[in-house]
Amino acid sequence: MRFSRPMICMIILSGLACMGGGGCTPVQPPANTNATPAATATANNTSAAPTPPPGTLGPAIPHDANFSDNPQTLAAIQHDFDVFSWQSFVALNWPAMPDGSADPGKIIGADGDGAVVWDGYKEPYEVFLPDGSTPTPWGQQQLPAQCRNLGPPGDKVLQMTQKVSDDVLDASGQPFGTGPLVDQQNGRYVRYEIRINRDTYDYIVQNTLYNKEGQQAFTQLIQFPKGTNPSSQAPDAPVGSIVIKAAWKVIDPAQGDIPGRFHKVQAYVYTRASDNPPTPPSCELKTVGLVGFHIAHKTASAPQWVWSTFEQVDNVQVGHDAPPGTKANFFDAVSTYPVNTPPPRPWNPNAVLPPDKRSQVKRVIPIDDATKALNAQWQAWLGGVNKDSVWQYYELVSTQWPTQPNASPTGPKPAGDPAPPFLANATLETYIQGNTPNVSSSCIMCHNNATTTNSKFSDFTYLLERAHKKGGGK
Amino acid sequence: MSSNQDLDNFVGLSAILTGFSADDLNPQFSPQPVAVEYLQTLQAKVAAPLVTQLLTTYQTIAAQFPAAEQPAQVQVQILTDPQMGPVARNIIRMWYLSIWYDGYDTGPVTGFSPGTVVSSNAYTKGLAWDAMQAHPMGYSEMHYGYWATPPQADDSTDAGSSANGNSSGGGQA
Amino acid sequence: MTEQTNYDVVIVGAGIAGGLAAYKLAQAGKRVLVLDGGPGVPPNRGAYMEKFYLSMAKTPESPYPDDPNDPRPVVLDIGSWQARPPTGYLVQNGPLPFSSTYERVGGGTTWHWMGTSLRHLPNDFHIQTTYGHGVDWPYGYDDLQDWYCRAEWEIGIAADVDHQQYHGLKFWNPDDPTRQQPYSYPMPEILQAYQDQVIERRLGNITLEGQQVTVSPTPQARNSIPFDDRRVCAGNTNCIPICPIQAKYDASIHVGKAQNAGAEVWFKTVVYSLDVDTQTGLISGVNYKQYEDPAGPVTQTGTVTGNIYIMAAHAIETPKILLNSATNELPGGVANSSGQVGQNLMDHPTQLSWALMPEPVWPYRGPLSTSGVESLRDGDFRKEHAPFRMEIGNEGWNWAMNDPWGSVNSLVAGGEFGATLRSTLNGLFIRQFRFGSLVEQMPLSTNRIVPSKEYTDNLGIPRPEITYDLDPYTRAGYAAARKVAAQLFAQMGATDFTSPNMSSASLFFYEDEPYILNGAGHVMGTYRMGNDRTQAVCDANQQSFDHANLFLLGSGVFPSVGTANPTLTIAATTLKAVDNIIKSVLK
CATH class of the missing domain: 3.50.50.60 (FAD/NAD(P)-binding domain)
Structure with missing residues (x-):
């Protein structure tokens, strides 16, 4: 066992044990703290398939980061959280058994693209019901009315490994009306979905936080469960709350999409009724490919949650090992449409935009070199499992974590000074990238403003504001 | 002097000048250490020999006097010095208001004097706002309704306030 | 063309x-x-x-x-x-x-x-x-x-009708032609600042110009609950010049x-x-x-x-x-x-009066203003002088004296540093308070x-x-606003620090008393x-x-x-x- 960082932090901050303790004095890290083996620094499938250390690619979702014994510096802890992100990504996208749990007999990507673990997580529309009633039990799904008569989508499967999905993509805009994202191949809006894990679901249901009356009655501080890595003392330590937000683009090989570079599902593309712009409710089945993936995970070392964000490698520029002619998903060098600017209004979710109005996205804060090196290593390992694995075409943008995790939620600086201070996914926070405090995308800073329907701090998730009144109504 | 020593001396001197602890001024693992920005600003705006004189004077004070006597020594040796004094007072202003004021060495400085806000990051960390137990106008991390009750001390940052002038924060690889 | x-x-x-x-x-x-x-x-x-x-x-x-x-x-x-x-x-x-x-x-x-x-x-x-x-x-x-x-x-206004029915203001459901059905604002009222509560307590029962003086929560175009795909107010204390999170x-x-x-x-x-x-x-x-x-x-x-x-x-x-x-x-x-x-x-020419309260009121926190004294917006005195509403500022002496920049600089110039500087500033800032009285101007x-x-x-x-x-009737209202502010400070035991800057380009006089003109942005x-x-x-x-x-x-x-x-x-x-x-x- 090694010390976890929060224990060390508490000692430092309380000023109790540091007087003589050599381990508390910050020391410069060795020069190679973040260096990766040269052989893995360039990921590609033509070199000999690299093999990760045994157990690295596994189905177990880490309950918290594991902190190395290296001297603890900002960069070293960042590295530990980035490894946690990759382990989480692999475990969440591990092949699932019919009951939704990870299949220990399989390896991620070995048998092609199929159902994955987080597919079994709940979507908010199933939890925050229009009449405020008790959500459907874990493991059961109730589709929105518009999607129910579409029937089993088996006919539309393009490849035999493709999953028949129950994903309902019910959002087409980015946070706070900042605008939709339009892909370069099909001119359609990127669609979004949110999923919560069992610990999150149970906390909401057990505390009746799924309706307004329950939120009103809940007078304690809302605190979702934290993940703690199992140990001999606590073999059943909880995984903690996990919230996933995924961005999907329509995949159509006829329009130039390369399906083998995306995790794909057949999904219900659900458009809610709206009066601005006037839009009737609709639902259609589409083959969609994963382009953006947030994992928010509340852990013992991060009461402000750990925020991992991944993207498909072709989002803002064509990624590694792309066949000739591959085009970026959200950038076209010949387009004159202004960069990082939403499409012109009206923002109709069913619009198909002409090429000169499609999104031009640039990453404002480049991916850190250490994270790039780590990405190359994990991509090579995933490609080593199966040279056609879709999972090798994803990259970690970064992991945001609190450098002052013990900050009180009711104190003056509850956000805990996140590192890195700004973090955006090009598909999920396209239009709020940047470096301006309190405005530019920072997972923790923004979610620090999240509340219930009655303005109580909701522990870094905006989901609770979706609750309705018992019997219906907002 | 290595740059780490400069930073340590700058933070140690700043702690005495501002009344905030070195840990408050330069917390461990800070992703955007404002102490580094302020030291760079000082080095860009003030002639190198004067900066060196200021930091070595402090270093000597720190080495020769117990912590309780250091503020008085800083006052006598630095704040009353005709060269170092105006610089030290501008360092106080910089920590409290995130501004480097021009003309600090030639005349009086007021709240309307010209100068430069060091950065948006620095603005969000001005000590004046901590001194009033509030938050920078335009940058609050607190939650809806906090204003209806008196402020709470932040235990996580205040408890470690025992002066530790030699803590080397930042610590980026 | x-x-x-x-x-x-x-x-x-x-x-x-x-x-x-x-x-x-x-x-x-x-x-x-x-x-x-x-x-x-x-x-x-x-x-x-x-x-x-x-x-x-x-x-x-x-x-x-x-x-x-x-x-x-x-x-x-x-x-x-x-x-x-x-x-x-x-x-x-x-x-x-x-x-x-x-x-x-x-x-x-x-x-x-x-x-x-x-x-x-x-x-x-x-x-x-x-x-x-x-x-x-x-x-x-x-x-x-x-x-x-x-x-x-x-727009999305946060207020409770029960607290807004003064000076003959009546509210009814706009879709009810009989004007009988009750009306509700779209959001509950914004929590009042701690300072507003202290002021209300210290004012107690006071009557001026024939009006009982009361502190009323202000209807505000900022979210007290999630509304219209925007966040709730986080109290950035920056409605002017800009709300960073569009809660306003x-x-x-x-x-x-x-x-x-x-x-x-x-x-x-x-x-x-x-x-x-x-x-x-x-x-x-x-x-x-x-x-x-x-x-x-x-x-x-x-x-x-x-x-x-x-x-x-x-x-x-x-x-x-x-x-x-x-x-x-x-x-x-x-x-x-x-x-x-x-x-x-x-x-609305705005008369600023500022004071130190006898106890901490913790300003510079919350929306820039959450309450006001609406008592002198109407009354028979309008035959004599202009009425005014008294906005209770939550930003200490920021508008009045350019704080914190003003006080930090004057203390540093005065030689203060270290722990003394910090505690002096604290003692000053946490008791700061101002009224901004918006006076009706005549055409x-x-x-x-x-x-x-x-x-x-x-x-x-x-x-x-x-x-x-400014016409004489408006000036008389301005002078009355200043006088009322001084009376309320005295009632609360606050120390009045209001002093017109005699070299200001906005100086004017009414009955030989100097005043500084401020704009309300209206x-x-x-x-x-x-x-x-x-x-x-x-x-x-x-x-x-x-x-x-x-x-x-x-x-x-x-x-x-x-x-x-x-x-x-x-x-x-x-x-x-x-x-x-x-x-x-x-x-």
């Missing part, structure tokens, strides 16, 4: 009036074009916030672009208002400087409004009849009540909704005059200049046409454009047969804005030239509505008496201004006027 256009409505100005009008008209299926001189609404507020953070003076205008092609007044101009050539955008003749400012960007001045959303009082609509001062409105409170409700739901409403919201409903908006399109068809007397076109680079040359001039024209460029630019449209046939300008265009410029024909004959802007368009003063009265076409520019429908297809929106139509911050009334009058256009004019 004249575009071949077939717009039902052409709107000049993309602020709250133009934005709301465009939204409602587009939703009703009308073809709408909005022209605005400023840059469009940015994809996010990062650039504005960054400019705010890096500004030495955090003025209301500090976050917004200083574009030469899109100039606007800024408060930093006021200190040198007499300079020639003018150092700022406005050409000020005095004898007092007009001290309120506005923005020319998509979303308009609501970017830096406080969010205070009080209704006018019933007596505010007929002050001439009741008190023998000012000018009556062409209708009463009951005629506007329903539109106040609808405006409150469009600004009109970029309705500009966007208008575009989603199908309205076209052309930004960087500066309107400088209107054309009139001499045969019909109807407006026949809007003349504009376009630029691409905010400091660069004109890239296009043109005229755009529609069936209906709506001016919504606020109370200085709108009369400037109307007067700048003078021709041989209409030498007084467009819509100006009454001669009233540009006259009666008003503000004066001599307070006016005209297009300057001497000075033009970067595009060659005449700049606004302003003549401005620009009003310059194209007033009324029933008499010889005394007003437009009728109760805000339709020009002279040109049947011209409508005027905004606080310029207010015949008198009461003591309520004008934005909510701008929104209510706009919704009322646009409803008439949809139902009766465009049909």
Whole structure:
């Protein structure tokens, strides 16, 4: 066992044990703290398939980061959280058994693209019901009315490994009306979905936080469960709350999409009724490919949650090992449409935009070199499992974590000074990238403003504001 | 002097000048250490020999006097010095208001004097706002309704306030 | 060139009036074009916030672009208002400087409004009849009540009706013709600041000018619960100059909704005059200049046409454009047969009084203001002097004394440092407090804005030239506000630190006592509505008496201004006027 960082932090901050303790004095890290083996620094499938250390690619979702014994510096802890992100990504996208749990007999990507673990997580529309009633039990799904008569989508499967999905993509805009994202191949809006894990679901249901009356009655501080890595003392330590937000683009090989570079599902593309712009409710089945993936995970070392964000490698520029002619998903060098600017209004979710109005996205804060090196290593390992694995075409943008995790939620600086201070996914926070405090995308800073329907701090998730009144109504 | 020593001396001197602890001024693992920005600003705006004189004077004070006597020594040796004094007072202003004021060495400085806000990051960390137990106008991390009750001390940052002038924060690889 | 256009409505100005009008008209299926001189609404507020953070003076205008092609007044101009050539955008003749400012960007001045959303009082609509001062409105409170409700739901106002029923204010469900059903604001009221509670406790039972003095929670256009896809207020204490998280409403919201409903908006399109068809007397076109680079040359001039024209460029630019449209046939300008265009410029002159409370009140926290003393907004004293509302500021001496910058600098200059400096500042800041009393100003024909004959802007368009003063009745109200503030400080055991800066460019006297004029940011009265076409520019429908297809929106139509911050009334009058256009004019 090694010390976890929060224990060390508490000692430092309380000023109790540091007087003589050599381990508390910050020391410069060795020069190679973040260096990766040269052989893995360039990921590609033509070199000999690299093999990760045994157990690295596994189905177990880490309950918290594991902190190395290296001297603890900002960069070293960042590295530990980035490894946690990759382990989480692999475990969440591990092949699932019919009951939704990870299949220990399989390896991620070995048998092609199929159902994955987080597919079994709940979507908010199933939890925050229009009449405020008790959500459907874990493991059961109730589709929105518009999607129910579409029937089993088996006919539309393009490849035999493709999953028949129950994903309902019910959002087409980015946070706070900042605008939709339009892909370069099909001119359609990127669609979004949110999923919560069992610990999150149970906390909401057990505390009746799924309706307004329950939120009103809940007078304690809302605190979702934290993940703690199992140990001999606590073999059943909880995984903690996990919230996933995924961005999907329509995949159509006829329009130039390369399906083998995306995790794909057949999904219900659900458009809610709206009066601005006037839009009737609709639902259609589409083959969609994963382009953006947030994992928010509340852990013992991060009461402000750990925020991992991944993207498909072709989002803002064509990624590694792309066949000739591959085009970026959200950038076209010949387009004159202004960069990082939403499409012109009206923002109709069913619009198909002409090429000169499609999104031009640039990453404002480049991916850190250490994270790039780590990405190359994990991509090579995933490609080593199966040279056609879709999972090798994803990259970690970064992991945001609190450098002052013990900050009180009711104190003056509850956000805990996140590192890195700004973090955006090009598909999920396209239009709020940047470096301006309190405005530019920072997972923790923004979610620090999240509340219930009655303005109580909701522990870094905006989901609770979706609750309705018992019997219906907002 | 290595740059780490400069930073340590700058933070140690700043702690005495501002009344905030070195840990408050330069917390461990800070992703955007404002102490580094302020030291760079000082080095860009003030002639190198004067900066060196200021930091070595402090270093000597720190080495020769117990912590309780250091503020008085800083006052006598630095704040009353005709060269170092105006610089030290501008360092106080910089920590409290995130501004480097021009003309600090030639005349009086007021709240309307010209100068430069060091950065948006620095603005969000001005000590004046901590001194009033509030938050920078335009940058609050607190939650809806906090204003209806008196402020709470932040235990996580205040408890470690025992002066530790030699803590080397930042610590980026 | 004249575009071949077939717009039902052409709107000049993309602020709250133009934005709301465009939204409602587009939703009703009308073809709408909005022209605005400023840059469009940015994809996010990062650039504005960054400019705010890096500004030495955090003025209301500090976050917004200083574009030469899109100039606007800024408060930093006021200190040198007499300079020639003018150092700022406005050409000020005095004898007092007009001290309120506005923005020319998509979303308009609501970017830096406080969010205070009080209704006018019933007596505010007929002050001439009741008190023998000012000018009556062409209708009463009951005629506007329903539109106040609808405006409150469009904008998103947080308040509880139970706390707003003073001075005869009544509330009813706007969809109930019997006026019996109760009404609710869309959001519960914003929690009052700790300081408001201390003030209320310390004031106890006090009666002034025959009124029981009470502290009332203020209706505010900021989210107390999640509303309209925006977050709840996090108390950034920065409503002015900019809410970092858009918990406070600004009109970029309705500009966007208008575009989603199908309205076209052309930004960087500066309107400088209107054309009139001499045969019909109807407006026949809007003349504009376009630029691409905010400091660069004109890239296009043109005229755009529609069936209906709506001016919504606020109370200085709108009369400037109307007067700048003078021709041989209409030498007084467009819509100006009454001669009233540009006259009666008003503000809510704001008397600042500041003090140290005898106990900590913890200012600089929460929205900039959460409560006010509304007791002296109405009463028989209005026969003698102007009424006022007392805004309770949550920003200590920030406005009054430029704190924390002022006090930090004076203490450091005085030799303080270290722990003493920190504790001295703490003891000072946590007890700071101020009243800002917004005084009703009377309309004066001599307070006016005209297009300057001497000075033009970067595009060659005449700049606004302003003549401005305070009448004795308004000055008496200002003096009364100062006196009441001192009385309330004494009642609370607070130490009054109010002292007029005798070298200020905004100094004025009343009965030999010195006062400093402050602007409230409320620009009003310059194209007033009324029933008499010889005394007003437009009728109760805000339709020009002279040109049947011209409508005027905004606080310029207010015949008198009461003591309520004008934005909510701008929104209510706009919704009322646009409803008439949809139902009766465009049909």
